[in-house]
Amino acid sequence: xxxxxxxxxxxxxxxxxxxxxxxxxxxxxxxxxxxxxxxxxxxxxxxxxxxxxxxxxxxxxxxxxxxxxxxxxxxxxxxxxxxxxxxxxxxxxxxxxxxxxxxxxxxxxxxxxxxxxxxxxxxxxxxxxxxxxxxxxxxxxxxxxxxxxxxxxxxxxxxxxxxxxxxxxxxxxxxxxxxxxxxxxxxxxxxxxxxxxxxxxxxxxxxxxxxxxxxxxxxxxxxxxxxxxxxxxxxxxxxxxxxxxxxxxxxxxxxxxxxxxxxxxxxxxxxxxxxxxxxxxxxxxxxxxxxxxxxxxxxxxxxxxxxxxxxxxxxxxxxxxxxxxxxxxxxxxxxxxxxxxxxxxxxxxxxxxxxxxxxxxxxxxxxxxxxxxxxxxxxxxxxxxxxxxxxxxxxxxxxxxxxxxxxxxxxxxxxx
Numbered sequence: 001x002x003x004x005x006x007x008x009x010x011x012x013x014x015x016x017x018x019x020x021x022x023x024x025x026x027x028x029x030x031x032x033x034x035x036x037x038x039x040x041x042x043x044x045x046x047x048x049x050x051x052x053x054x055x056x057x058x059x060x061x062x063x064x065x066x067x068x069x070x071x072x073x074x075x076x077x078x079x080x081x082x083x084x085x086x087x088x089x090x091x092x093x094x095x096x097x098x099x100x101x102x103x104x105x106x107x108x109x110x111x112x113x114x115x116x117x118x119x120x121x122x123x124x125x126x127x128x129x130x131x132x133x134x135x136x137x138x139x140x141x142x143x144x145x146x147x148x149x150x151x152x153x154x155x156x157x158x159x160x161x162x163x164x165x166x167x168x169x170x171x172x173x174x175x176x177x178x179x180x181x182x183x184x185x186x187x188x189x190x191x192x193x194x195x196x197x198x199x200x201x202x203x204x205x206x207x208x209x210x211x212x213x214x215x216x217x218x219x220x221x222x223x224x225x226x227x228x229x230x231x232x233x234x235x236x237x238x239x240x241x242x243x244x245x246x247x248x249x250x251x252x253x254x255x256x257x258x259x260x261x262x263x264x265x266x267x268x269x270x271x272x273x274x275x276x277x278x279x280x281x282x283x284x285x286x287x288x289x290x291x292x293x294x295x296x297x298x299x300x301x302x303x304x305x306x307x308x309x310x311x312x313x314x315x316x317x318x319x320x321x322x323x324x325x326x327x328x329x330x331x332x333x334x335x336x337x338x339x340x341x342x343x344x345x346x347x348x349x350x351x352x353x354x355x356x357x358x359x360x361x362x363x364x365x366x367x368x369x370x371x372x373x374x375x376x377x378x379x380x381x382x383x384x385x386x387x388x389x390x391x392x393x394x395x396x397x398x399x400x401x402x403x404x405x406x407x408x409x410x411x412x413x414x415x416x
Contacts, residue, residue: 008084009049012062015081016047019069025324027065034061039253039328052085059087060094067098137183138380144176145373152369155361166361167220173369174213180376181206189383195253195331199382201246202335206375208242211235213368220360233302236346240305243339247309250332251316303347310339331382338374345371 006014021027024043031038036058045051053059059082066072072081078098079089090098133139151169160166184203212235219230313336317329324332345367352358 006080006084007049008052008081009047011081011084013047015066015071015077018071019066021069028328030065031061034065036061037328040324054085056082056087059085060098064098135380135384137179138377141176141179141373141376141380144173144179145369148173148176148369149366152361152366161359161361163360164221166359167217169361170213170220170365171217173365173372174210174217176369176376177206177213177372178210180372180379181210183376184379184383187383195250195382198246198249198253199379201242201249202375202379202382205239205242205246206372206379208235208238209372237302237305239342240302240308243306243309243342244312247312247339250335251312303343303350306339306343306346310336310343313339334381335378338371338378341367341371341374 016027021030024040024047027043028038028040042051046053053062063072063078063081066081067078072078075090075095075098082089133142148169151172155161155166155169181203184199185207212232215230215232215235218224219232313332316324316332317336345364348367349358349364352362352364358364
């Protein structure tokens with residue numbers, strides 16, 4: 001039976017403020033440290049009363065946070081919170097697990113819970129890395145990356161550039177992109193992610209990259225003189241609008257964009273300045289040849305166009321960080337690095353092609369191996385941004401920490 005006196009929204013706000021949790025972003029950070037990752041917009045709905053959490057495990061974690069902060073002191077207060085959403089009272093074993101107490105308020109004030117705390121950041125990085133690695137698709141991606149790395153070393157050692165083996169190397173690394181694309185497009189977990197639309201767009205972009213690699217391989221293997229622009233470039237150029245839309249979807253999902261005139265100017269000037277720098281670098285290396293301006297423009301459009309989604313994500317991190325919880329900032333940071341790596345790799349390819357320094361299966365193709373692997377792992381991490389995976393990563397981290405502490409203590413005793 002629901003409480004007639006207080007709604008969940010009223011109780012949630014009451015205990016949050018009593019806990020000295022000043023912002024919903026700070027509450028999101030605390031929740032993420034307990035293994036639950038949600039967008040801050042959801043907490044806004046909770047506080048307004050538009051939505052209420054129905055999962056008992058989530059409610060118990062919320063109560064645990066309030067107990068640790070000293071705002072919920074008794075089982076009666078916890079039962080009132082559960083009653084407000086139609087949940088039954090605490091069982092005996094749940095009461096024992098919650099361990100009601102009245103903590104030292106001074107210690108709580110001094111305990112850091114924000115993103116800038118090194119220990120908290122290190123924990124989130126480890127949780128994120130483990131949540132990726134412990135999934136089977138990520139293990140496959142890492143295995144393919146290792147195989148491609150060994151293969152690349154063989155080609156470099158025996159100078160097998162521009163041979164059939166080099167063409168097959170280029171063809172094979174495209175399947176790393178394909179794996180990430182198919183996982184993001186068709187895995188059922190992707191539909192449950194708050195970044196569902198962004199995941200679909202990122203996956204489609206990787207599918208376009210795979211298409212371009214396959215066409216490029218066909219041209220090389222059959223000995224056809226690769227035209228420019230070609231059908232392969234259709235796949236490569238597609239990532240510009242697709243990645244831009246993905247970055248915009250992420251901004252919309254986090255409800256973080258609030259453009260002022262100054263911020264619009266900064267967002268506009270960032271790609272313009274990078275475009276100017278890139279063009280000046282290229283012209284200095286190749287010289288001005290009007291007969292090649294169309295080809296030159298198309299060659300430079302792709303990497304410079306990729307500046308737009310990177311700029312959007314950088315804007316989010318620089319100007320909207322207070323509206324993002326810790327886990328969200330970490331995921332956006334990882335995606336920004338991946339898109340920046342894609343930008344750098346495409347610019348390097350364009351530069352080497354314009355200066356006639358490109359070699360099949362050379363260092364530029366290995367950069368694509370790294371880029372596709374990183375983006376595939378990022379897509380997998382976005383799909384698996386779930387409570388179960390994060391909780392599993394937290395448990396694995398605790399086991400690793402406990403084991404390392406035990407080994408260190410034994411090692412220290414032996415050398416006393």
